Amino acid sequence: MGTGKLYRFSDDQFVANVEYQLFHHEAATNWWGEISTIGSPPLSEDDRYIIELEDKRRSGCYLKKRVNRAVSGVPPRYVYHVTGFGPFE
Numbered sequence: 001m002g003t004g005k006l007y008r009f010s011d012d013q014f015v016a017n018v019e020y021q022l023f024h025h026e027a028a029t030n031w032w033g034e035i036s037t038i039g040s041p042p043l044s045e046d047d048r049y050i051i052e053l054e055d056k057r058r059s060g061c062y063l064k065k066r067v068n069r070a071v072s073g074v075p076p077r078y079v080y081h082v083t084g085f086g087p088f089e
Helices: none
Strands: 002-008 014-024 031-038 048-052 058-065 077-084
Touching: 002 031, 014 048, 014 077
Parallel strands: none
Antiparallel strands: 002 014, 002 048, 014 031, 031 077, 048 058, 058 077
């Protein structure tokens, strides 16, 4: 798992630090994976985001909360399926 940052797509405002595991398809724009936040409030599934990876590459993405993933702890940990909509730049 890598460590990155999540920003709001509309105004590039920092939202949360995330741990990620991403997977790529043959096309550079077709990627998906899973991210988790630690100690942050739940993220909105209606917004678009920008994920920044450890190597500073960034791409736009959508989130969907994983309700079947049992994760507990203090502080709370939220897990999301992430789908990219652009190449990493």
